[in-house]
Amino acid sequence: MLKTGFMMKALPGLMAVAAAGGLVSTLASGAASAASFKGQTLTIAFQVYGGGNQNTIWLTAVKKQFLKMYPGVNVTFVPINASENQYYTKLDLMQQSPRTAPDICVEDTFLVNSDASAGYLLPLNKFVNQWPAWKKEFYPPMQKAAEATNGTVYGVPFNTDTRGIYYDMPMFRKLGVKVPWQPHSWADVLRMAHLIKSKEPGVVPLWFMSGKPMGEASTMQGFEMLLYGTHNTLYDNRTGKWIVQSPGFLDSLQFVRTIFTQGLAEPLQDALTPQSSVIATQQLMPQQKVGMLLDGVWEYSNWLPTGGHPWPQWHSVYGVAKMPKQNGGGYTSLSGGWTLSISSKTKHAQLAWDFIKLATDRNNMLKIDLLDGNVTPRRDVAAMPAYKKAGQGMLAQFAAFNSFTQFRPAYAQYPTISNDIQTAMENVMTNSATPQQAMQQYARAVTTYVGAKHVESAR
Amino acid sequence: MTTTPATLPRASAQESRTRRRQAARAALFLAPAVVAMTIFFFGPVLWTFYISFTNVALTGPTATHYQFTGLKNFSIMFSSRSFWQAVLVSLYYLAGSALIGQTVLGLLLALLMQRANAAVRAVVGGIVIAAWVIPEIVKAFTWFAFLSQGGTLDNILQWLGLPQPAWLFTQPLLSVIVANTWAGTAFSMMVYSAALSGVPGELVEAARIDGASLWQTLFRVVLPVIKNSIMTNTILITLQTLGDFTLVYAMTGGGPGTQTSVLPVYMYQQAFSFYQLGYGSALSMILLLIGIVASLFYIKLLRVEL
Incomplete structure (x- = not known):
């Protein structure tokens, strides 16, 4: 309270100046002053x-600052308690009607194109163009992730995030393996899995x-x-077509089949549940019952004091390795993120917009990126000492994967196509189909979904 | 004599006036229900019917600007392997849990209860009905807790020194069939108990005197008498089982793979996980059609006059 005391005293004065001098210019320029938002x-x-x-935690802190800047304004939270897929569905259902649509939503970048269209x-x-930080501080690839294909910002x-292999040091x-460990091909990963098994x-x-x-x-x-990590992808940027059959696709499914049918992955009942990552990170990893986990940077935030399962010793147990390409020759990672x-x-x-601007300023951005253990999209945040030593350096290690990371083809059709991939994986892991089938x-x-003209096969 | 022609029209006029007033009052009292039904029941049904012929989605370009696509949803459906898989799973689920499980077990219980003494009747009836009255999601969770790994059944098996397979993964369809039988048998039992108490005692006695065996009495005398109840019950539990979503979804989520993906779960996935609202609605139309066909089939089979 001591700290806020000054602000509290200074604010009414600032407000009076704004109100007195601002009214005419407000009407003239269209930019609104704090007072005109009263009651909203x-x-x-x-x-x-x-x-x-x-x-x-993050939005509550932002709300507190925001209400001081805009007294008389209400900020209502609509927390949606659901697993990721159900969250998207719920959000899209809410977006259908003006009565239920939230003013602001936390949106996964892979849905930006789809929801925008x-x-x-x-x-x-028009908002970001007048915001100096947008041009100065945000990394261009992350700005792209929040844009539609035509360049509109949404x-x-x-x-943002990167992905890699957590392993039990x-x-x-x-087991006689030198740590830090770094596999160089899928075969190295499988060999390690067999050894652990x-x-x-x-x-x-x-x-x-x-x-x-x-x-x-x-x-x-x-x-x-x-x-x-194979030589194929999901989408051919050159022809603008979805690649529906490729050797890489087949090999990836074969890998899934191998690990699930040879007992190298988690049992099916722990895989085929929306709780899967919670079981891994909050139950089994703190008991050191998981040798390797292929997952994103944010998972260590589960073990922070603000996470779902605080575990102070985590950083002496789990290290991180880069995911190798199929046959060596480099590493792979994927990046997504939230807006x-x-x-x-x-x-x-x-x-x-004013709320968003506040929530994503330097200090508030640092707060959320440290809280959920994610890579920051802002340069000035990346330079902050608190960020550099976050997660005992693990965050910085994951952030370095940015040099070889890739983005999903997050076109409007992607969410549905992603579901078809999950179906293919599930059919293979449960042995309901061969990888080929x-x-x-x-x-x-x-092909049914996007039309025969928009698909191709690759070699 | 002269008064009759004079009074009769007057009486009937008064009568018809009364009747009209009664009709108006009935309409008045029915109006809220009719309005509510129109808005909340027929409205959505008609809307669902309409969008089943469109490509409307939950997200993407066709979320707001969707087109009428005619029968495309249906042609996609009929050429889709996963649709036919869902139909097949639904039929297994229906045959296993509703027709074999609930009907046979319900009838058996009703017959046994008829002969049991009051104390047994109260205890058995109480247990069976308790299974029926608890909310569906609680039933589902109970069975999930019972069958999941490290659950009640596993503990019992472990105590007996027997292997503990992951039931929901090795026998998913059987698991949901058993759960639904458990959940729904009470309804059939109650319907049959009521029907059996309506079978005239002298009819059964006469059959006995004529030397009919127990089976003959059951199949030649008792069942034909309660034929109407059998049909009503079968139709009701068929529709209920075909439309059942909660129990299966909460226990297995339709998985693993597509092994327990009954039509309502498949429909939910298409509409709300894969965002294809139009296709999901088309599926619900097919589900409705299957229900109607099944009902007509029973009526024909049992030769019941409606």
Whole structure:
């Protein structure tokens, strides 16, 4: 309270100046002063799941600052308690009607194109163009992630992420493996998994997100981490077509089949549940029952004091390695991230923008990026000492994967195609289909969805 | 004599006036229900019917600017392997849990209860009905807790020194069939108990005197008498089982793979996980059609007059 005392005293004065001098210019320029927002209510929708309250903590802090700047304004939180896939569905259902659409929502970058083309999101170009930090501080690849294909901006990214392999360092040492460990091909990873399986009963050798219940996490942390390490991809940027059949796709499915049918991955009942990553990170990893986990940078935030399962010793146990390409010759990672976006149905666009601007300024951005253990999209945040030593240096290690990371082809059709990938994975891991059959089913589903003119096969 | 023609029209006029007034009052009292039904029931049904012929989605370009696509959803459906898989799973689920499980077990219980003494009737009836009255999601969770790994059944098996397979993964369809049988048998039992108490005692006695065996009495005398109840019950539980979503979704989520992906779960996935609202609605139309066809089939089979 001592600290805020000054602000409290200074604010009414500032307000008076703003009110006296601002009224004429407000009417003339169209820029609104704080007073004109009195009585307005902003609603903000975000996901809460698995015991972590990072978004709530961050937005609550921002709300407090915001209400001081805009007295008489209401900010209402709409926390959606759902797994990732269900969160997207719920959000899209809310976006359909002006009565339920939140003014601001926390939006996954992979849905930006899709939701923008659905007309749910407000273009933010006129706002970001007048915001010096946008040009100066935000990394261009992250700005791209929040844009539609035509360059329209639909959100301000507040985090990005990379993916790699968490591994149990004491266990590896015990098995006679030199730490830090770095595999150079899929075969190295599989060899390690076999070693863990034979020497450490009761331990899941390689925890791998796969199948429908885990939603986009299966596609991105699982399948695409394989596929983008082959010489194939999901989408051909040159021809603008979806690649529905390729050797890389087949090999990736074969990898999924190998680990799930040879007992190298988690048991099916722990994979085919929306709880899969919670089981891994909050239950089994703190007991050192997981040898390797292929997942994103944010997972260590589960073990921070603000996470779902605080575990102070985590950094002496889990290290991180780069995911190798299929046959060596480099590494692979994928990046996504989240944005704050404004609903096209909002009646308080300016106020919503002011909130977003505050929430993604240097200090508030640092707060959320440290809370959920994610890579920052801002240069000035990356330079802050608190950021550099976050997660005992693990955050910086993951951030370095930026040099070889790739982005999903997040076109409007991507979310549906991603679901078809999850179906293919699940059919392979449960042995309902061979990799070849699963790929053919995938090809058929995508062809039906996007049309035969927009698909191709690759060699 | 002269008064009759004079009074009769007057009486009937008064009568018809009364009737009209009654009709108006009935209409008045029915109006809220009719309005509510129109808005909240027929409205959505018609809307669903309409969008099943469009390509409307939950996100993407066709979320707001969707087109009428005619029968395309249906042609995609009929050429899709996963649709036919869902139909097949639904039929297994229906046959296993509703027709074999609930009907047979319900009838058996009703017959046994008829002969049991009051104490047994109260205890058994109480237990069976308790399973029926608890909310569906609680039933689903109970069965999930019972069958999941490290659950109640596993503990019992471990105590007996037996292997503990992951039931929901090795026998997913059987698991949901058993759960639904458990959940729904009480309804059939109650319907049959009521029907059986309506079977005239002298009819059964006469059959006995004529030397009919127990089976003959059951199949030739008792069942034909309660034929109407059998049909009503079968139709009701068929529709209920075909439309069942909660129990299956909460226990297995339709998985693993597509092994328990009954039509409502498949429909939910298409509409709300894969964002294809139009296609999901088309599926719900097919589900409705299957329900109607099944009902007509029973009516024909049992030769019941409506």
